[in-house]
Amino acid sequence: MRVGFFLDLNRCIGCRACEGACQNWKGPGFPLRRVQAFAGRVKGRWQEYYLSLACNHCENPECFRVCPARAYNKRRDGIVLHNSGRCSGCNRCVRACPFGAPRYNLTIGKVEKCDLCVERIDNGLPPACVEACPVKALQVLQLDEGKELGERWVPGLADVNITRPTLRLKAPEEEERFFLVG
Numbered sequence: 001m002r003v004g005f006f007l008d009l010n011r012c013i014g015c016r017a018c019e020g021a022c023q024n025w026k027g028p029g030f031p032l033r034r035v036q037a038f039a040g041r042v043k044g045r046w047q048e049y050y051l052s053l054a055c056n057h058c059e060n061p062e063c064f065r066v067c068p069a070r071a072y073n074k075r076r077d078g079i080v081l082h083n084s085g086r087c088s089g090c091n092r093c094v095r096a097c098p099f100g101a102p103r104y105n106l107t108i109g110k111v112e113k114c115d116l117c118v119e120r121i122d123n124g125l126p127p128a129c130v131e132a133c134p135v136k137a138l139q140v141l142q143l144d145e146g147k148e149l150g151e152r153w154v155p156g157l158a159d160v161n162i163t164r165p166t167l168r169l170k171a172p173e174e175e176e177r178f179f180l181v182g
């Protein structure tokens with residue numbers, strides 16, 4: 001069974017709890033998940049929303065393709081892993097990923113990337129970001145072949161046709177929105 005992230009754009013309030021949880025779980029440095037505000041025309045209506053993005057564990061990962069050190073691999077469940085032990089820090093994957101997921105860590109001279117908290121997944125736990133989301137906007141999906149689970153693209157997301165992310169999105173609908181008050 002393949003897995004991927006799901007983000008409900010009606011629910012995300014941009015609180016960045018997912019970013020903080022990622023940083024706490026993965027250790028000091030920068031978070032491997034980032035939350036940014038976007039606006040765009042979705043299904044004919046102008047909408048404002050937050051995109052919480054990390055690695056999309058793509059079906060055709062460019063990071064994997066361009067790495068000369070073979071530091072990337074893809075598990076049977078679709079999770080794309082980066083082995084820092086093999087990484088030479090050449091940054092090819094950083095330049096190749098359309099979503100800015102691999103990030104160069106100056107302190108260690110190597111790239112780091114979201115691994116969907118694989119050590120938690122393998123123990124039946126959700127990723128730290130998913131667990132921390134107070135409104136359950138961020139989830140992990142089981143992706144079944146041929147079953148439509150949500151939108152693949154909204155304005156603000158890079159072109160999905162090259163790498164085919166496993167990320168799925170629930171598009172914003174005016175009447176369903178959550179807002180952070182105060």
Ligand code: SF4
Pocket residue numbers: 054055056057058060061062063064080096097098099100101102113163
């Ligand atoms: S989002 Fe970027 S780093 Fe993640 S699998 Fe896709 S191409 Fe690779």
Ligand code: SF4
Pocket residue numbers: 063066067068069070071072086087088089090091092093094111
């Ligand atoms: S930074 Fe390292 S892992 Fe990433 S593409 Fe370059 S050699 Fe491969």
